[in-house]
Amino acid sequence: GNSVTQMEGPVTLSEEAFLTINCTYTATGYPSLFWYVQYPGEGLQLLLKATKADDKGSNKGFEATYRKETTSFHLEKGSVQVSDSAVYFCALVSGGSYIPTFGRGTSLIVHP
Amino acid sequence: GAGVSQSPSNKVTEKGKDVELRCDPISGHTALYWYRQSLGQGLEFLIYFQGNSAPDKSGLPSDRFSAERTGGSVSTLTIQRTQQEDSAVYLCASSFNVLRGGETQYFGPGTRLLVL
Numbered sequence: 001g002n003s004v005t006q007m008e009g010p011v012t013l014s015e016e017a018f019l020t021i022n023c024t025y026t027a028t029g030y031p032s033l034f035w036y037v038q039y040p041g042e043g044l045q046l047l048l049k050a051t052k053a054d055d056k057g058s059n060k061g062f063e064a065t066y067r068k069e070t071t072s073f074h075l076e077k078g079s080v081q082v083s084d085s086a087v088y089f090c091a092l093v094s095g096g097s098y099i100p101t102f103g104r105g106t107s108l109i110v111h112p
Numbered sequence: 113g114a115g116v117s118q119s120p121s122n123k124v125t126e127k128g129k130d131v132e133l134r135c136d137p138i139s140g141h142t143a144l145y146w147y148r149q150s151l152g153q154g155l156e157f158l159i160y161f162q163g164n165s166a167p168d169k170s171g172l173p174s175d176r177f178s179a180e181r182t183g184g185s186v187s188t189l190t191i192q193r194t195q196q197e198d199s200a201v202y203l204c205a206s207s208f209n210v211l212r213g214g215e216t217q218y219f220g221p222g223t224r225l226l227v228l
Contacts, residue, residue: 099211
């Protein structure tokens with residue numbers, strides 16, 4: 001079956017630090033890959049996505065590249081802000097299923 | 113424009129009682145998903161609807177859980193005879209169509225259920 005593995009959190013950084021949150025996956029077919037963000041007390045919202053190998057998704061300074069050879073979709077940001085503090089979820093939808101598979105989420109805490 | 117809304121936002125109930133959770137999807141979205149998010153856990157898929165039909169109910173944890181959708185719009189998730197392990201945040205999401213080829217889901221804020 002499909003699965004998504006994210007790095008354990010929490011990740012604690014100082015403002016303006018570089019962020020990487022690792023995400024690897026196993027899937028049948030050619031999945032679409034997503035990063036969702038959940039701010040405190042809110043539902044999830046799409047951060048970025050990529051639908052085929054070597055695609056790069058980007059939004060709000062965050063980037064992730066779909067790496068088929070390493071089955072990865074790591075999230076990066078060059079300079080985090082306190083307002084980026086949230087829980088980040090990696091997810092996939094495989095071509096044969098309409099049901100997404102989510103990782104367990106990684107909590108990011110950014111200190112001033 | 114209006115996003116996905118859920119009600120109630122918080123629900124406290126006693127063990128053994130029934131609860132109903134409501135989801136109003138974005139207008140025009142044909143697909144609707146229910147998830148459960150327990151403390152420190154990821155999202156657990158429960159059920160999805162395409163229109164008013166639920167092609168996949170495999171994620172429902174037990175026969176105490178049921179869901180329906182009427183008019184291709186509002187959905188209700190019902191938990192009968194609630195147990196303490198049902199305490200969680202229940203999230204609803206909608207999308208223009210079923211998820212394929214990168215379709216985006218739009219989530220509601222969730223209903224926080226606490227069973228005492």
